[in-house]
Amino acid sequence: xxxxxxxxxxxxxxxxxxxxxxxxxxxxxxxxxxxxxxxxxxxxxxxxxxxxxxxxxxxxxxxxxxxxxxxxxxxxxxxxxxxxxxxxxxxxxxxxxxxxxxxxxxxxxxxxxxxxxxxxxxxxxxxxxxxxxxxxxxxxxxxxxxxxxxxxxxxxxxxxxxxxxxxxxxxxxxxxxxxxxxxxxxxxxxxxxxxxxxxxxxxxxxxxxxxxxxxxxxxxxxxxxxxxxxxxxxxxxxxxxxxxxxxxxxxxxxxxxxxxxxxxxxxxxxxxxxxxxxxxxxxxxxxxxxxxxxxxxxxxxxxxxxxxxxxxxxxxxxxxxxxxxxxxxxxxxxxxxxxxxxxxxxxxxxxxxxxxxxxxxxxxxxxxxxxxxxxxxxxxxxxxxxxxxxxxxxxxxxxxxxxxxxxxxxxxxxxxxxxxxxxxxxxxxxxxxxxxxxxxxxxxxxxxxxxxxxxxxxxxxxxxxxxxxxxxxxxxxxxxxxxxxxxxxxxxxxxxxxxxxxxxxxxxxxxxxx
Numbered sequence: 001x002x003x004x005x006x007x008x009x010x011x012x013x014x015x016x017x018x019x020x021x022x023x024x025x026x027x028x029x030x031x032x033x034x035x036x037x038x039x040x041x042x043x044x045x046x047x048x049x050x051x052x053x054x055x056x057x058x059x060x061x062x063x064x065x066x067x068x069x070x071x072x073x074x075x076x077x078x079x080x081x082x083x084x085x086x087x088x089x090x091x092x093x094x095x096x097x098x099x100x101x102x103x104x105x106x107x108x109x110x111x112x113x114x115x116x117x118x119x120x121x122x123x124x125x126x127x128x129x130x131x132x133x134x135x136x137x138x139x140x141x142x143x144x145x146x147x148x149x150x151x152x153x154x155x156x157x158x159x160x161x162x163x164x165x166x167x168x169x170x171x172x173x174x175x176x177x178x179x180x181x182x183x184x185x186x187x188x189x190x191x192x193x194x195x196x197x198x199x200x201x202x203x204x205x206x207x208x209x210x211x212x213x214x215x216x217x218x219x220x221x222x223x224x225x226x227x228x229x230x231x232x233x234x235x236x237x238x239x240x241x242x243x244x245x246x247x248x249x250x251x252x253x254x255x256x257x258x259x260x261x262x263x264x265x266x267x268x269x270x271x272x273x274x275x276x277x278x279x280x281x282x283x284x285x286x287x288x289x290x291x292x293x294x295x296x297x298x299x300x301x302x303x304x305x306x307x308x309x310x311x312x313x314x315x316x317x318x319x320x321x322x323x324x325x326x327x328x329x330x331x332x333x334x335x336x337x338x339x340x341x342x343x344x345x346x347x348x349x350x351x352x353x354x355x356x357x358x359x360x361x362x363x364x365x366x367x368x369x370x371x372x373x374x375x376x377x378x379x380x381x382x383x384x385x386x387x388x389x390x391x392x393x394x395x396x397x398x399x400x401x402x403x404x405x406x407x408x409x410x411x412x413x414x415x416x417x418x419x420x421x422x423x424x425x426x427x428x429x430x431x432x433x434x435x436x437x438x439x440x441x442x443x444x445x446x447x448x449x450x451x452x453x454x455x456x457x458x459x460x461x462x463x464x465x466x467x468x469x470x471x472x473x474x475x476x477x478x479x480x481x482x483x484x485x486x487x488x489x490x491x492x493x494x495x496x497x498x499x500x501x502x503x504x505x506x507x508x509x510x511x512x513x514x
Contacts, residue, residue, distance in 0.1 A: 056182055154383070156381065240386055302387075359414070415479055428502035452468040
């Protein structure tokens with residue numbers, strides 16, 4: 001086993017600084033950081049060092065609180081920022097203490113830098129010079145020409161740094177270098193995916209050399225720190241889940257692998273969990289060069305539906321299946337982002353997702369790739385531009401000349417000893433006279449049981465819902481391991497309903513406990 005086989009890598013965004021009333025003690029802080037991680041399969045912590053301001057006294061950029069003269073918009077913001085400042089004012093070193101505790105627990109600890117992050121979403125470049133906002137640093141206010149602008153990025157991300165600008169790369173190198181020298185970190189994570197707008201959209205592929213330039217410079221710096229201290233400072237990168245999306249954004253993964261510019265590649269969505277990782281393609285690039293590959297999970301809001309089981313059970317089974325699938329396809333581990341929690345919040349998943357054997361026998365839900373595209377008027381319109389690009393649902397069912405409809409792909413890797421296996425299809429606007437023909441691996445299934453969540457909710461007086469689930473019991477089929485196909489053809493549409501029939505979700509539920 002390699003020293004980089006961490007099981008689960010866990011990214012904290014820095015929130016624990018705000019989890020205790022002001023003034024937070026060093027011990028309180030460290031306890032909050034490790035509460036969700038201790039005695040789990042988490043082998044590495046990636047600690048976000050802030051977004052734009054520094055969470056330490058910095059010679060490169062303002063410290064948190066400086067951009068608003070320590071006058072805050074909320075008690076929550078004040079608590080978070082003033083807890084940080086109070087520690088340094090007392091002479092405490094939270095980053096060194098965090099690394100020390102992690103090592104005592106047997107975990108690696110990485111400093112994590114968000115290469116672009118935009119949390120002042122209502123601003124455009126023309127606003128920067130006069131705006132007063134947390135994280136809006138002097139450098140960005142003085143140089144609006146160094147950001148992407150509204151023609152080359154979604155409006156909410158228009159003030160993101162343009163990595164084609166040499167001065168921007170120099171600034172980011174200085175910031176990352178300073179962060180890497182703050183403590184005895186085991187590595188540095190370059191979080192390119194929060195948020196993934198780094199180059200002018202029209203030219204991102206052609207300008208990818210600029211992002212690679214910064215990647216090379218940081219690798220060189222990390223290697224120098226490693227030589228000075230006598231042990232490596234590892235470099236992890238978080239990028240998109242498909243090579244096509246990486247190219248569109250400006251990540252030249254092929255060159256990064258060839259030149260050894262990173263030790264770990266983590267894939268993840270720019271907006272929520274993207275379970276569509278091209279594991280085999282990444283592995284082909286990385287494995288022979290000794291680079292580890294981690295499948296990344298974020299929030300699950302893009303998968304929401306009114307299902308027939310509770311949200312908690314669905315979430316656990318869905319993430320368990322996705323993790324198990326990643327391992328079966330060649331991933332080295334699992335990475336989680338934005339999983340804020342305490343000692344109990346995510347313990348079941350964090351205690352099982354780090355290895356294949358602890359995932360075996362857990363209930364699982366394997367699903368076709370669902371693509372959510374937010375409306376253009378939402379706060380972060382375009383955030384999911386490069387996520388889940390091969391999504392198969394949702395899809396409208398139209399009549400076809402041949403009767404053949406869309407095909408959905410469902411991985412299935414752990415069903416041999418299951419007590420029950422079911423196919424679940426969520427159909428939007430399902431009406432009594434609707435009829436579909438459903439084939440599993442080319443074989444026509446019989447009639448489905450039609451169920452809806454409202455009718456099965458004892459607290460809801462109605463038995464009618466807009467969406468229904470078509471359910472088949474597949475237990476007796478003893479489905480084999482691998483990718484199965486489900487094809488849905490429209491036979492008849494209820495003439496009384498104007499909206500089209502839409503396939504929202506396609507899932508195989510594998511239950512070992514029922």
